[in-house]
Amino acid sequence: MLILVVIAELIGTIKIPITHDVAITIMPLIYTIILGLAFYLAKPIKWIKRKQARIAEGAMMLFIGVLIAKLAVSSGQSITLIFEMGPALILQEIGHLATILVLPIALLLGFKRESIGMTNSIGREPNVAVVVDKFGFNSPESRGVFAIFIIGTVIGTIFISFVVTLSLSFLPLHPYAFAMASGVGSASMNAAAIGPTLAAFPGMETQIEAFAGFSNLLSFCVGIYIVIFLAMPLTEKLYDILEPKIGKDSITQKKEDD
Amino acid sequence: MAEIIDGSENVSVQGILNWILLLAIFSIITVIGNSIGFSHPIGDSLIGMAILSLITLAGVWMERYxxxxxxxxxxxxxxxxxxxxxxxxxxxxLLYYVSKVELLSIVTVFLAYVGIGMGKSWNEFKALGGKAVIITVIVIASTYLGSAIVAHCVLVMTGVPA
Incomplete structure (x- = not known):
């Protein structure tokens, strides 16, 4: 009980930026993430300890639910529009395969089989499960996907809102395309990506929420099969082709010394 | 998302009463933010959050049972x-009340919790090298841009007006 009140108090503190940060739209979101992290890391503030952090994480399941429910209501409201945009919604899931293009970079940086785990997908929970299931817990592939998972957990939300903000200013794409792309298969990154998109296209809130929510749902249920049947074999194939050509031995050795 | 569901199992967030309490707290915080940031009436948005919370509760309950x-x-x-x-x-x-709750209000409160949760992975994060960070950043950017560009091409090809 005390812990809950404390968390509430903490959020109360974080609430303040919303009032005076209307101009820079990503700020409230980023603010809250960083403040949340800072409150955890600032050891002098004793009441946010590891246990509370774990409870916050457990409670998150419920809060994700609320977020998903809100998105689902928007989706239901716009269901006819979603059916009209069906082809785009489904095909953009294929766009997530773009991560495989990162494989050569991973190889050039000296990663070996880790790179297969790293670049087959965005490395969120379902993807981690797929990789661990396929290669085993102690395999280099799993090490790779765990690394992406942890780094994505820490910087993913902040980084994606940065990417979205830049894309919105520099890429002349369809508003719906931005909305659909924000469903990357992670609730927190989805949330962080929607914020700037909503702000960039005022008056289209319902459509953007509908597409973003539906696309994330698709990434969650269909995306995993794309990873298993398409992304994973493709990544491995590309690895077999590229590794002998641009793979580097020395750095892997060094990595193992770490 | 499996992580969050797993997380809930080894944490003392059990029982439907706890869930309701947590959702109630979350709702109140969201509604406060909602009224400050978007000046929606508190009463209506509270009902909106209550509806969303009920849907969530039902979903979580169904998953368990x-x-x-x-x-x-x-x-x-x-x-x-x-x-x-x-x-x-x-x-x-449903639409009347739920539309009184801005998605951004929910997102802001939600991401604060994400921030707290992130702290847990901080030490593991520090142990990973800068190269892995580079790869992660490119992976995230490419998955987003990849699907944005594909979606855009399909939308243009199927003739959807902007």
Whole structure:
């Protein structure tokens, strides 16, 4: 009980930026993430300890639910529009395969089989499960996907809102395309990506929420099969082709010394 | 999302009463933010949050107690979509109240929790090299841009006006 009140108090503190940060739209979101992290890391503030952090994480399941429910209501409201945009919604899931293009970079940086785990997908929970299931817990592939998972957990939300903000200013794409792309298969990154998109296209809130929510749902249920049947074999194939050509031995050795 | 569901199992967030309490606290914080940031009436948005919370509770409950291996995310999404379906008797009332809750208000509070949760991975994060960070950043950017560009091309090809 005390812990809950404390968390509430903490959020109360974080609430303040919303009032005076209307101009820079990503700020409230980023603010809250960083403040949340800072409150955890600032050891002098004793009441946010590891246990509370774990409870916050457990409670998150419920809060994700609320977020998903809100998105689902928007989706239901716009269901006819979603059916009209069906082809785009489904095909953009294929766009997530773009991560495989990162494989050569991973190889050039000296990663070996880790790179297969790293670049087959965005490395969120379902993807981690797929990789661990396929290669085993102690395999280099799993090490790779765990690394992406942890780094994505820490910087993913902040980084994606940065990417979205830049894309919105520099890429002349369809508003719906931005909305659909924000469903990357992670609730927190989805949330962080929607914020700037909503702000960039005022008056289209319902459509953007509908597409973003539906696309994330698709990434969650269909995306995993794309990873298993398409992304994973493709990544491995590309690895077999590229590794002998641009793979580097020395750095892997060094990595193992770490 | 599996991580969050797993996380809930080894944490003392059990029992429907705890869930309701947590959701109530979350709702109140969201509604406060909602009224400060977007000046929506507090009463209406509270009802909106109550509706969303109920859908969530039902979804989480179904995940635990129904004998199917389906994530609560899916239950919640399906319920939300069906309840808001145009023509459903529930849709008008639902849409009125839920539209009083801005998505951004929910997101802001939610991401604060994400931030706290992130702290847990901080030490593991520090142990990973800068190269892995580079790869992660490119991976995230490419998955987003990849699907944005594909979606854009399909939308243009199928002639959807901007």
């Amino acid at each position: 129904l004998p199917f291996n389906i994530s609560s995310i899916i239950y919640i999404s399906v319920m939300g979509i069906v309840l808001a379906f145009p023509g459903m008797p529930t849709s008008d009332i």
